[in-house]
Amino acid sequence: MKFLNIFLLIIALFTFSGCGIQSVQTGVDNKDDAEQSFQDDETVLQEEKEVDFFIAVHLDPVMAVGEQDTTLRPDRYWKSVVDTVAAADEYGQKLSLLMNPQWGSYLLENQVLLNLAREWEVGGHELGMHYHGPEMSTKWSGYSNQLRFFPDPNFQGTTADAMIIMNQIPADGQIKTCTVNDADAPYEFPEGVVYSTDGGLYGYEDLISTPESLRLNGQEVLQVLHAKYGEGGKDAVTLEEIKQAIDGVEEGEVIGIVFHDKAFGNDPTDILELFDYLEEIELETKSVKEILAAY
Ligand SMILES: [Zn+2]
Numbered sequence: 001m002k003f004l005n006i007f008l009l010i011i012a013l014f015t016f017s018g019c020g021i022q023s024v025q026t027g028v029d030n031k032d033d034a035e036q037s038f039q040d041d042e043t044v045l046q047e048e049k050e051v052d053f054f055i056a057v058h059l060d061p062v063m064a065v066g067e068q069d070t071t072l073r074p075d076r077y078w079k080s081v082v083d084t085v086a087a088a089d090e091y092g093q094k095l096s097l098l099m100n101p102q103w104g105s106y107l108l109e110n111q112v113l114l115n116l117a118r119e120w121e122v123g124g125h126e127l128g129m130h131y132h133g134p135e136m137s138t139k140w141s142g143y144s145n146q147l148r149f150f151p152d153p154n155f156q157g158t159t160a161d162a163m164i165i166m167n168q169i170p171a172d173g174q175i176k177t178c179t180v181n182d183a184d185a186p187y188e189f190p191e192g193v194v195y196s197t198d199g200g201l202y203g204y205e206d207l208i209s210t211p212e213s214l215r216l217n218g219q220e221v222l223q224v225l226h227a228k229y230g231e232g233g234k235d236a237v238t239l240e241e242i243k244q245a246i247d248g249v250e251e252g253e254v255i256g257i258v259f260h261d262k263a264f265g266n267d268p269t270d271i272l273e274l275f276d277y278l279e280e281i282e283l284e285t286k287s288v289k290e291i292l293a294a295y
Pocket residue numbers: 058059060130132
């Protein structure tokens with residue numbers, strides 16, 4: 001493990017000693033030995049481009065209805081999230097950990113866990129927000145701004161109440177990124193949050209997007225899309241499609257993928273395969289807030 005770390009450090013030093021811009025080489029053909037002598041000439045012609053790629057992890061609020069006032073789900077899947085971050089760190093990849101308020105409460109109840117999350121943040125991961133509004137039915141987080149949901153026994157508070165919890169999670173006291181389900185986003189998008197991630201239902205269509213400015217809940221928000229990956233499902237993209245996206249993405253476009261809190265714990269195969277590939281092509285992902293701050 002120590003040798004691997006040193007190796008990664010050397011790669012990191014090499015990568016950052018240049019122009020400081022993350023670049024990835026494309027158009028590399030696999031040449032057999034007979035063609036080796038032409039390779040040097042072709043290397044000069046290889047195109048280099050900057051690729052903005054983020055990996056979002058959705059930390060959901062409940063496993064069953066009636067758990068809105070508990071931290072049962074974070075307790076169940078905390079280890080899976082810890083293992084996800086550890087694997088990402090081993091490969092030098094950055095995650096955007098987008099949490100429903102139940103995860104915020106879980107961290108605030110345990111200083112050791114909050115300290116660990118803050119270490120992740122220092123390491124380049126983002127501590128952001130995810131929000132299941134009432135249209136998510138049994139998967140509702142319990143928070144809503146709509147009066148008709150206030151009497152519901154599962155009601156926990158408004159988005160302002162959720163933000164009181166969530167803004168205590170990042171060290172700078174302000175959540176930057178949130179994913180809200182489409183049907184609720186116009187009423188429930190949380191106050192003060194400037195970046196939105198959306199999508200996941202349309203496979204490859206959601207894999208590459210151009211940051212789009214839109215109004216949600218009366219606020220100007222910059223939004224990018226992410227496609228499902230790493231936990232199966234017919235609406236998910238494959239690693240081959242991600243490779244295709246990396247080859248085809250153009251300047252001003254962003255690649256994004258998303259999986260859930262439990263995905264790595266259930267089966268890490270797909271996620272590790274992606275990390276292996278990103279290492280092979282020397283592509284370092286960035287958090288959503290880091291990518292969108294440049295737009
Ligand atoms: Zn979710």
